[in-house]
Amino acid sequence: MEKTLLSIEQMEEINSLLKQKAVEAGAETWQDRKEAQKVSCKFGEEGVCCRICSMGPCRITPKAPRGICGANADTIAARNFARMVAAGAAAHSDHARDIAHVLHMSSENGSYKVKDKDKLYKLAGEWGVSTEGKDLYDVAHEVAEVALMEFGKPFGTLRFLDRAVDGRKETWEKEKVAPRAIDREIATIMHSTHIGCTAEAESLVRMGIRTGLSDGWGGSMIGTELTDILFGTPTPTQTESNLGVLEEDMVNIVLHGHDPSLSEMIVLASEDAELVAYAKEKGAKGINLAGLCCTANEVTMRHGVKMAGNFLQQENAVLTGAVEAVIVDVQCIFPAMAALADCFHTKFITTSPKAKIPGATHIEFDEHHAFDSAKGIVKEAIDNYANRDRAKVYIPDSKQTAMAGYSIEAIIKQLDLVTNSHVDKTGTVKPLADCIVSGVLRGAVGIVGCNNPKVRPDYSHIEIIKNMIANDVIVVATGCAAQAAAKAGLLDKEARNLAGQGLRTVCELVDIPPVLHMGSCVDISRIILLVNAVAKHLNMDIPKLPVVGIAPEWMSEKAVAIGNYVIGSGIDTFLGVYPQVTGSAEMVDLLTNRVEDIVGAKFTVEMDPAKLSEQVLERIEAKRTALGI
Ligand code: BF8
Ligand code: SF4
Known part of the structure; x- marks a missing residue:
């Protein structure tokens, strides 16, 4: 037990040692910049600064309660918030669009192939794409085309809404928040928040939910499905996490970003015999890949690639002095990485025209020659091995074992271990639903999102997770929250010893850790579909379930889009960092109260992880009481 768990204090001690390395190297890190930004702008913080037109910027104060056009604090905060949703949905969905294009270019002999044929054919069936007598790749291309149409189709609502439990569909239709085409929802927000359009906070909140849903039940869901089709549906995989996964005597390559069409090819290239031999020629024992942020989640789920860490760990990876290349694509990449890499031998390689960063080495990834392109990038890293300055190397002695890769399919397979096939159908969520109804599990929470220096990084994730599992609440995690759990050892099956008796028993019977890594x-979208499956099984709408979403350290616009589709899906969402709307009493009331009348769920904000945990547990028990279970 001792060896698998790492305390927050131990993590912080490692961070301080690495910070010391930064000082020695004359390198700046996020802690320095946070210090320099100490006095944050109150207007920005409260969401009441508007710079939507060039009559402004206008800032709301008691003496100036309206901008030049007359927009008040409610309008301004609501517009700013809605634009965050639009940007977040755009990021997720544009990532998904790229994956759809990759599926469209997949072929028998190309770099990109179909790995999960069953999933492709299932989706083809769901979308009415005929498969009979057709070549596999013709089906793949047609499915990709249908997916691409979801972004800009002129009529109707998104296809995946059909997957939802009836209560959700009815609510979305009644409240007019059923998303139409994905791009359309994003464009509508940009239009409606232009000067002189919507001034009413409530309608902007509704638009935010609809656009959020176009991400959760659109872009993100398409991204997940098509990624599984191309690269395989994740299965439980053992991996290791934290900076101790870097190797002294190997070419260390850190993969950072989000899009598996790059990272999958880098994984293949790093296993290429010719390149491994080349690395050996250069004096290394081989090539060692490690992931950061969501790319880490993607490649660990499908290949067991080790995880170097989460969002606020990205600079630490370079500070080890042992990384030959950080290869990035899109999203959550500090522009500061370029200057930081310059203080070491590390090559900071950008690959996407959507995310160019001054000071980086830009090698554009060519998806049409994906494998060769990836090989060229990996070769850059190998060539850099000779430049490593051994005197600067410090690889912390910390790595925890972790289980990753719990797709819904994988979870159901584990649940089948306790399904009595003489009585019940296998391949369903019934055992999970039974455990919740009987009270063996009090409920389930999804812990997701980023790191944010406004709170003690990783501490909130870890504390809340521990509190949940100790109280027999099963946890599913994605993104940087999942990485925090991994670093602390909470994705190890042994972590079941920290769980309450009910959850521990379930974990033993079903052979799972108490915290399930569900991906990036x-x-x-996997979490949403899992909750939806339980709701369908129990024949009730999602808001009734003792299920909660938590984003303890969220920071990105993507997280705002997610928050909106999680509440839009009927799941109460707890935030550990305040959204920038507090300058508007109406927005606070809408998000933490009135929105419940629209979609059956609302936000709660609490920065203290102990108090937040208590409130979550209370909410779960209140839902149980209401159900009489
Ligand atoms: O999409 S959790 S810091 S890495 S935004 Fe970014 Fe936040 Fe991490 Fe993945 Ni998600
Ligand atoms: Fe000011 Fe209105 Fe222009 Fe915003 S839209 S900057 S509040 S004048």
């Missing part, structure tokens, strides 16, 4: 942030 795009894969929150």
Whole structure:
């Protein structure tokens, strides 16, 4: 037990040692910049600064309660919030669009192939794409085309809404928040928040939910499905986590970003015999890949690639002095990484025209020659091995074993271990639903999202997770929250010893850890579908279930889009960091109260992880009481 768990204090001690390395190297890190940004702008913090037109910027104060056009605090905060949703949905969905294009270019002899044929054919069936007598790749291309149409189709609502439990569909229709085409929802927000359009906070909140849903039940869901089709549906995989996964005597490559169409090819290239031999020629024992942020989640789920860490760990990876290349694509990449890499031998390689960063080495990834392109990038890293300055190397002695890769399919397979096939159908969520109804599990929470220096990084994730499992609440995690859990050892099966008796028994019977790694942030669509499956099984709408979403350290616009689709899906969502709307009493009331009348769920904000945990447990028990279970 001792060896698998790492305390927050131990993590912080490692961070301080690495910070010391930064000082020695004359390198700046996020802690320095946070210090320099100490006095944050109150107007920005409260969401009441508007710079939507060039008559402004206008800032709301008691003496100036309206901008030049007359917009008040409610309008301004609501517009700013809605634009965050639009940007977040755009990021997730544009990632998904790229994956759809990759599926469209997949072929028998190309770099990209179909790995999960069953999933492709299932989706083809769901979308009415005929498969009979057709070549596998013709089906793949047609499915990709249908997916691409979801972004801009002129009529109707998103296809995946059909998957939802009846209560959700009815609510979305009644409240007019059923998303139409994904791009359309994003464009509508940009239009409606232009000067002189919507001034009413409630309608902006509704638009935010609809656009959020276009991400959760659109872009993100398409991203997850098509990624599984191309690269395989994740299965439980053992891996290791934290900076101790870097190797002294190997070429260390850190993969950072989000899009598996790059990272999958880098994984293949790093296993290429010719390149491994080349690395050996250069004096290394081989090539060692490690992931950061959501890319880590993607490649660990499908290949067991080790995880170097989460969002606020990205600079630490370079500070080890042992990384030959950080290869990035899109999202959550500090622009500061370029200057930081310059203080070491590390090559910071950008690959996407959507995320160019000054000071980086830009090698554009060519998806049409994906494998060769990836090989070229990996070769850059190998060539850099000779430049490593051994005197600067410090690889912390910390790595925890972790289980990752719990797709819904994988979870159901584990649940089948306790399904009596003489009585019940296998391949369903019934055992999970039974455990919740009987009270063996009090409920389930999804813990997701980023790191944020506004709170003690990783501490909130870890404390809340521990509190949940100790109280027999099973946890599913994605994104940087999952990485925090991994670093602390909470994704190890042994962590079941920290669980309450009910959860521990379930974990033993079903052979799972108490915290299930379900993937990247795009894969929150998996969590939504799992909850939806339980709701369908129990024949009730999602808001009734003792299920809660928590984003203890969220920071990105993507997280705002996610929050909106999680509440839109009927799941109460607890945030550990305040959204920038507090300058508007109406927005606070809408998000933490009135929105419940619209979609059956609302936000709660609490920065203290102990108090937040208590409130979550109370909410779960209140839902149980209401159900009479
Ligand atoms: O999409 S949890 S810091 S890495 S935004 Fe970014 Fe936040 Fe991490 Fe993945 Ni998600
Ligand atoms: Fe000011 Fe209105 Fe322009 Fe915003 S839209 S900057 S509140 S004038």
